[in-house]
Amino acid sequence: MRCDFCGHDNPPPVWSFAQKKGFTVVTELDTHRFEAPWACCEICKPLVVKRQLHLILARAQRGMLDGEMLNRQERRFQRWFHKKVFQSLFNAGLKDPVPLEPGTD
Ligand SMILES: [Zn+2]
Structure with a gap:
């Protein structure tokens, strides 16, 4: 299982937002709907x-x-996609x- 923010599996995700x-x-290309909790x-x-x-994006980019x-x-x-998703996520609360x-999982 990977962290939904940075994409790394080490360390493994232990929190849920x-x-x-x-x-x-x-x-x-697509429409993405986000409703599930984030590991x-x-x-x-x-x-x-x-x-x-920006720190999350930097980690996510390395994970990729x-x-x-x-x-x-x-x-x-x-x-670009990560930034848009995380900004929307923070706006959603x-x-x-x-x-x-x-x-x-
Ligand atoms: Zn992470």
């Missing part, structure tokens, strides 16, 4: 609580590079983090 309301992000690792948690968007070979255009799109139930 529920959204106050659902939101939709539209791109040229979050120990490192991202304080960044999420303090809404430190570890996992996939993306060309420059794809990386740019990923960064997050509840206080609760410990993630083991065994849920």
Whole structure:
């Protein structure tokens, strides 16, 4: 299981942030609906609580590079997409983090 913010599985996510309301992000290719709680690792948690968007984006970008070979255009799109999603998420509002139930996905 990976952190929904940075995309890393090490450290594993141990926190869960529920959204106050659902939101939709539209791109040229797709419409993404976000309603489920976000799994979050120990490192991202304080960044999420303090809404430190740029630090989260930097971590997310590194997580992506570890996992996939993306060309420059794809990386740019990923960064743009992450930024849009996290900004929308912060606008929608997050509840206080609760410990993630083991065994849920
Ligand atoms: Zn994380």
